[in-house]
Amino acid sequence: MSASCDALKVEKVARRFAGRRLGAPEFTAVHDLTFHVADSEFVSIVGPSGCGKSTVLNLVAGLDRPTEGTVSLNGTEVSGPSSNVGFMLQKDMLLPWRTVLENVEFGLEARELSKAERRERAMRELKRCRIVEFADRYPYQISGGQRQRVALARTLAINPNFILLDEPFSALDAQTKLILQKSFAQTIAGSKLTTLLITHDLAEAVAMSDRILVMSQSPGRIVEEIDVQLPDRENPIERMASPRASELVGHLFRALHMEDRLDA
Amino acid sequence: MSRQVIAHSPSGSPPGNSRAWLHRFRGLATATPLASLAVAAAALAAWQFLPPLFGVPKYIIPQLSDLWTEGVQMWQDDNLLLHFFSTASMAILGFILGSLLGAVFGYALGLLPSWEKVLSPYILALQIAPKVAFAPLFILWFGYNFLPKLVTTVLVVFFPILVNVLQAMRVLDRDLINLARAYNMSKAKIFWKIMVPYSMPNLMAGLRIGATLAVIGVTVGELVGGETGLGYLISFGQGQADTPMVFDAIILLTVIGIVMYWVVTVIEARVLHYLPRATERPQSA
Ligand SMILES: Nc1ncnc2c1ncn2[C@@H]1O[C@H](COP(=O)(O)OP(=O)(O)OP(=O)(O)O)[C@@H](O)[C@H]1O
Ligand SMILES: [Mg+2]
Numbered sequence: 069m070s071a072s073c074d075a076l077k078v079e080k081v082a083r084r085f086a087g088r089r090l091g092a093p094e095f096t097a098v099h100d101l102t103f104h105v106a107d108s109e110f111v112s113i114v115g116p117s118g119c120g121k122s123t124v125l126n127l128v129a130g131l132d133r134p135t136e137g138t139v140s141l142n143g144t145e146v147s148g149p150s151s152n153v154g155f156m157l158q159k160d161m162l163l164p165w166r167t168v169l170e171n172v173e174f175g176l177e178a179r180e181l182s183k184a185e186r187r188e189r190a191m192r193e194l195k196r197c198r199i200v201e202f203a204d205r206y207p208y209q210i211s212g213g214q215r216q217r218v219a220l221a222r223t224l225a226i227n228p229n230f231i232l233l234d235e236p237f238s239a240l241d242a243q244t245k246l247i248l249q250k251s252f253a254q255t256i257a258g259s260k261l262t263t264l265l266i267t268h269d270l271a272e273a274v275a276m277s278d279r280i281l282v283m284s285q286s287p288g289r290i291v292e293e294i295d296v297q298l299p300d301r302e303n304p305i306e307r308m309a310s311p312r313a314s315e316l317v318g319h320l321f322r323a324l325h326m327e328d329r330l331d332a
Numbered sequence: 333m334s335r336q337v338i339a340h341s342p343s344g345s346p347p348g349n350s351r352a353w354l355h356r357f358r359g360l361a362t363a364t365p366l367a368s369l370a371v372a373a374a375a376l377a378a379w380q381f382l383p384p385l386f387g388v389p390k391y392i393i394p395q396l397s398d399l400w401t402e403g404v405q406m407w408q409d410d411n412l413l414l415h416f417f418s419t420a421s422m423a424i425l426g427f428i429l430g431s432l433l434g435a436v437f438g439y440a441l442g443l444l445p446s447w448e449k450v451l452s453p454y455i456l457a458l459q460i461a462p463k464v465a466f467a468p469l470f471i472l473w474f475g476y477n478f479l480p481k482l483v484t485t486v487l488v489v490f491f492p493i494l495v496n497v498l499q500a501m502r503v504l505d506r507d508l509i510n511l512a513r514a515y516n517m518s519k520a521k522i523f524w525k526i527m528v529p530y531s532m533p534n535l536m537a538g539l540r541i542g543a544t545l546a547v548i549g550v551t552v553g554e555l556v557g558g559e560t561g562l563g564y565l566i567s568f569g570q571g572q573a574d575t576p577m578v579f580d581a582i583i584l585l586t587v588i589g590i591v592m593y594w595v596v597t598v599i600e601a602r603v604l605h606y607l608p609r610a611t612e613r614p615q616s617a
Contacts, residue, residue: 131510148516155514161507165529165606175515177525208608226515 074143075230075262076105076128081137082287083123097123099287101137105264110256110301112265112273114320115283121266124288125232128264129155141230151179154228158235160219162207168218169194169203175226193221196255213244220252224259231256233265237272249276249304257302270320274313275304282323292323394576399583402576410565419550419561420588422478426485427546427592431539433486434493438535441494442501442527459495463487464552471557481553481561488549489542496538500531533607536600543596547589562588 081101084094098120105111113121126132127139130149139146141153162171172190181189194200199217202210210218216236223231236252237245253276256263267273273280274296282292298313300306307313380396382388390398406412441448466487470480504527512522554563562581569577 126510129514131513149514151516153514155511157507157511159507161505161511163508163526163529165532174525178512178515178517178521206606208606 074104075107077140078103079138081134084135096287100289103281103290108260110263110277111279112277113281114273116285119283119286120288125234129232152229154223154231156219156223156233156236158238160215164207167204172222172225175222189225193225197221213240230262253304254302270317274316275308391573391575398576399579403580415561415565422481423546423550426482427489430486430489431493434490435497438494438497442498459491467552467556476557481550484553485546485549488545492541493538496534497531500534539596543592544589547585
């Protein structure tokens with residue numbers, strides 16, 4: 069029963085990395101980390117650089133295993149990459165030797181699908197992400213924002229019910245960022261995807277999510293949880309206009325002790 | 333001489349400078365074809381008329397017309413065609429075998445980093461060693477037949493390709509592999525769909541170097557032993573103080589090298605068609 073409401077459960081997770089040199093002490097990236105994400109929920113994680121956000125994402129994606137604790141998706145423990153989980157990073161990681169369309173097909177090629185079916189699904193995703201006119205271009209022939217759209221289309225093409233986003237907008241200029249945030253928010257809300265977003269941008273966290281988790285400095289733990297409770301999740305720009313939004317950003321700002329910190 | 337790795341970044345940023353440079357160079361050449369032709373004509377004319385003017389003897393620098401006469405005579409009496417095709421076929425065969433071996437070893441070592449660590453000092457040593465110097469050794473081992481020159485050529489071509497492929501495998505973006513893993517791709521698919529295409533620019537750079545080295549390998553192989561090939565004609569011509577013969581053989585060797593290089597360039601342009609050229613950059617980045 070509990071599996072139906074919690075899409076993701078991270079329970080008492082620790083991840084330690086072996087020291088660089090033989091005999092060097094282990095490095096603890098995250099420690100005693102516990103949080104849940106409900107079905108169709110949009111949760112953001114914010115925290116100082118190096119606190120272990122990407123590490124958490126890799127654990128959830130099944131690319132890495134926790135040293136302690138468990139990560140489970142829909143009630144089953146994660147033991148490797150799952151075809152229900154989409155994954156997207158700050159770098160678009162489009163393959164330069166493939167056209168936009170072929171890039172979107174890439175994730176489908178791990179599956180038993182006919183060529184025609186692959187093409188059809190890829191085209192459908194390109195339409196949904198509004199980049200269908202660039203289908204035959206190569207990645208170098210489109211802009212950064214368009215490339216990120218293609219990366220989203222590739223992520224969605226495998227029909228995931230959970231997507232992991234690691235700072236997908238941070239390499240974009242301010243304007244493109246706003247437009248893409250809106251476009252992503254609409255697409256995600258439209259398909260009721262459960263989403264975990266990692267971001268440095270506090271306003272972005274407030275604008276897009278239902279709930280925000282604040283992580284401490286390394287070794288990372290969740291130190292605060294904020295229920296956003298704002299309407300219009302599919303329209304982040306609208307959302308930011310409300311006074312509560314700026315209040316939350318200010319609160320987050322203080323929670324992360326930005327004033328006292330000089331490091332990045 | 334063989335450690336030449338083209339810097340390239342497959343994640344869409346502009347490719348290595350050498351490509352841009354090559355392009356500008358080509359642009360210059362086509363923009364001024366008449367001037368280039370004029371330079372060639374002037375040089376050829378100087379070659380024809382200057383040596384006798386300064387009293388340079390024919391066995392030091394023959395006139396252009398002597399090269400032609402000698403060429404015709406070699407064609408008629410010395411089976412020039414046979415020598416030419418022997419050298420060309422050895423160069424091509426050695427190039428193909430050396431490239432295949434280099435690529436196979438490059439990918440294998442790239443996939444087995446622990447082996448690469450163990451072997452890398454020896455690879456470096458062999459890479460620095462002048463491979464053509466092995467040619468006499470191969471004659472001792474294999475005798476006076478086609479094998480020594482073929483093996484020399486294979487060896488000379490092998491290393492630049494091995495090193496280039498290995499370099500690509502070393503700098504391969506881990507995130508790309510993770511991306512494929514996140515999609516549940518098998519190891520074999522990751523190899524064919526990520527690693528091989530990713531290494532293509534490096535492989536092509538290796539092939540370009542290999543194409544020029546192949547001719548050197550065959551020539552040295554033929555110089556030190558054997559009775560066929562343009563390299564043999566060079567040493568024969570030297571023995572006879574037949575300078576025009578030496579010049580003719582050198583020219584034909586260069587022609588073989590240029591044709592091989594050109595073929596590789598054509599293949600490269602087809603394979604790497606997805607890389608932006610210096611003249612067409614994306615409008616917005
Ligand atoms: N494979 C690894 N081996 C050793 N240490 C690692 C490894 N991966 C990450 N770390 C360390 O773990 C810590 C957390 O890294 P992580 O990439 O999760 O940070 P992050 O919160 O995503 O930072 P940023 O916001 O800058 O992306 C860092 O101090 C990093 O140096
Ligand atoms: Mg990170």
